[in-house]
Amino acid sequence: MSATGPHAAGTPEADGLTIRRATPEDEGAIIQLIRESMGPDDAVEWSAEFWRWKHERNPFGTSPVLVAEDAGRLVGLRTFMRWMWTCEGRPVPAVRAVDTATHPDYRGRGIFRRLTVRLRDEMGEEGVAMVFNTPNDKSRPGYLKMGWEVVGNPTVWVRPVRPLRAARGLLSGDGSPLAPTVRAEAAVTALDSPGVASIVDAAGAGGVGRYHTAPTLDYLRWRYGAIPGSDYHVAVRGDGSGGALLVVKTRLRGRIRELRVCDVVANESAESRRNARVLLRRAGRLAHVDAVIVMPTPEARWSDLARAGYVPVPRSGPTLTVYPLDLAPGVPRPTLLNNWSSSIGAFELF
The missing domain is CATH 3.40.630.30 (Gcn5-related N-acetyltransferase (GNAT))
Incomplete structure (x- = not known):
């Protein structure tokens, strides 16, 4: 969770919110936001230790994280988890669209979409090949509206x-x-x-x-x-x-x-x-x-x-969706289901 690089500085929005990369100092506020947005039934899993395991100790790299804040208060969160696919012997860097949260008082203001689109575009600038995820029936339409493509359901x-x-x-x-x-x-x-x-x-x-x-x-x-x-x-x-x-x-x-x-x-x-x-x-x-x-x-x-x-x-299997970004020449298209042979463990939600 690094705030260095060209996207580190916050960007003011028309509605007064600021969107910026998260820093290590945001960890406590991020955990609190997740708990507030998801409710008590989902909060047990979201400890600081779980966050660090998932987003800081990942061998594929530290997760890029965007936050939205209002007068210094975190009200929105979007994380992509780094991943490395291998296809025909070639490494293909990717990110998985995972954790997101919007404070209940700020819902309906398009924060999820703004954070997701911005982080997606930043990943393309970094040379990431694709964003992928396995959204459920409730969240999938939102991703499709942002340009994600349904690959299909593996056998x-x-x-x-x-x-x-x-x-x-x-x-x-x-x-x-x-x-x-x-x-x-x-x-x-x-x-x-x-x-x-x-x-x-x-x-x-x-x-x-x-x-x-x-x-x-x-x-x-x-x-x-x-x-x-x-x-x-x-x-x-x-x-x-x-x-x-x-x-x-x-x-x-x-x-x-x-x-x-x-x-x-x-x-x-x-x-x-x-x-x-x-x-x-x-x-x-x-x-x-x-x-x-x-x-x-x-x-x-x-x-x-x-x-x-x-x-x-x-x-x-789970419904796989993909947003292609910066695919290297000759790499098979990830939007075709026949080009995938992933294990269950790589697609599990965690």
């Missing part, structure tokens, strides 16, 4: 584990309301082990494919291990160049208990890919769940998932 692959219990849960509401325990090591400790490091090192920057996040050790530790209150786990088979691992978490979808495979780490060797398939096939044993879900990546191709007993559910 999620599902391996049923207890289909009868799942059906009963859907039809009658029966079933446990508690998320099941995962029988795998917690990510916060597993990702620091030498065995896991050897698997990640052997995988390198990940497979050569469409838009995906390279599973580096820095990224995995930040995304799944260091997140405050982490509930991710790591399942490992083998080590070094022949090893593979899954990063998983449980989730309740209504009454259905699912295990999400958030990331798969493997390399191109036959042994590593075989171990990845074994882990995927046995993932349902890691917790008392009704189904396991995963999205295809270069490390978990469609053929691997099919051999491991998964079936595709087309257009069942």
